[in-house]
Amino acid sequence: MSRNLRNQTTVGDKVEVVIFDERGSEWLKKCVPQNVKTLVLASEIPRGSLGRPSLLLGLLKWLFIGNFEKLGVRGRLRAAYFIALLEKISPTIVISNNDGSEIIRAIALNHHTIFVAVIQLALRERFRNSKITTLPTYFSFGRAEEKIFSSSQLKCHDIRPVGSLRNSIYLATNQAQKNDQEVSPRLVFISQWKRGLCVNPESNLFKAWNEGHRKTFQSVHRYAKENSIKLDVVLRNTFDHVDNMEQQRKYFFEAAQTTEINFFSSKNDELASYRPTYEGDIIVHFLSTLGFEVFGYGKKVLCCIGLGGGKPFIEEYGVQELIEELPSEVLLSENKEDLVNDMINSLIDMPNLTYETLTKNARNYYMSVEENQKTHERIQFDLSKILKIKNNA
Known part of the structure; x- marks a missing residue:
């Protein structure tokens, strides 16, 4: 149960999972538990969206109180917009496949009540010139990413090796x-x-x-x-x-x-x-x-x-x-x-x-491979536990 949000800034129904960035979203949907309301959020700021007073006020608030590490002015504006938008949507989980995105890192830094995670879809060489060096939860191919992050001066306190998502979907x-x-x-x-x-x-x-x-x-x-x-x-x-x-x-x-x-x-x-x-x-x-x-x-x-x-x-x-x-x-x-x-x-x-x-x-x-469980099932299991804890709180 998912839909795309591109030119809207309001959401009628309660959304539990947001997939940030449309690229690769078809794969990430496989990780979301069934019957969970999911929103695919475009990573561009729609024209005219800043004309809504409530969203503009939220952006200004986060622009001044947010933690953006070394992100520049333009990057802070984009990050503050999405942080404010997610504050309005109020999901339990935000997932993305864009591990190079400073925006998803900023969302994780500032929304401590939202579980933010990146799901690896491709090999990564060392990251260069990162403005935000703290990563959200990372569902990685295997353990090699730990060394990549360390050599890139990046901090990730929650790396979960689960194997390849697309390969898992193919083999299923x-x-x-x-x-x-x-x-x-x-x-x-x-x-x-x-x-x-x-x-x-x-x-x-x-x-x-x-x-x-x-x-x-x-x-x-x-x-x-x-x-x-x-x-x-x-x-x-x-x-x-x-x-x-x-x-x-x-x-x-x-x-x-x-x-x-x-x-x-x-x-x-x-x-x-x-x-x-x-x-x-x-x-x-x-x-x-x-x-x-x-x-x-x-x-x-x-x-x-x-x-x-x-x-x-x-x-x-x-x-x-x-x-x-x-x-x-x-x-x-x-x-x-x-x-x-x-x-x-x-x-x-x-x-x-x-x-x-x-x-x-x-x-x-x-490639962390479990014989009896596919990658998307392993991620889905983790997300289910988080949703259950949140719903029972």
Whole structure:
């Protein structure tokens, strides 16, 4: 039972859960207990909303008494607006997937009677230039985020490792199937194409990222061609520019110097990338959320982040803490393309039981997985307890 709030500043019915920011809200709705009144709150301030005297007074009040740490004037105005709006709505819970948002942090800092939480949907490198350094409750993939927060000088006193929400939703309704007629192993490369990183990157760091990503693909493509192995390329679904997917395909055509590439993508189903990835035997990526998700659930996965420039690049890009628990058999941390073939061969030859034993601790570290409970069910259970306590108070 949910609805969206965009151009309204009043809410008729009592709302128990607010989902802050429409992006990703379809996933967060899966975490809300059934029959709980839920509101999806747009993260932009609607035009004319400040003309309502009661909301304007609330904004001014919070602007002067609120705790915003080092947030600037413009940020304080936006934060004060949403703090005042939530004061009027008076929900029990506010959840968001935007862990980089200073607004959600400000809401948590100032509304102590509201349970505010962020649900992780993607990998995070070190946070930079944070104005508010105190985080709300964080439903994380695993324990790696503790090191990321610490190295970013962020404080989070309530980190709850629950695994990947989207992966959990996919596995709840799908089961990966492999074609038994296939004799040779199946390779999958996960694209991380981003316009700012792959189309005329400006900074040296972005150029190094682009070079590493391209070299990873070229190495995998070359291996598949030399060994007559099927290669699937899972494209990154990105549609903020109309030609993004066309540019992404062009990027790989140029890198491979051929148009004979088997792509997987879907504009209408964000979960479509999971199926070909789970059906692969060896998954290779530069530094992909999807790669870590399926690694956590037992797939043979090779991360080639080192091809961006070795350890200096890894440190500058801010992902040292993210990869340091990966076994050396599944991590190429050096800038040496010639190691890719041997590492893929090693993973192909490694018995599944040996691989599971080798990676068990790392898989639990990066993706907290419970066999009998899905991620959305674990979050839903926590939210149910909070609602029950509030309703019985």
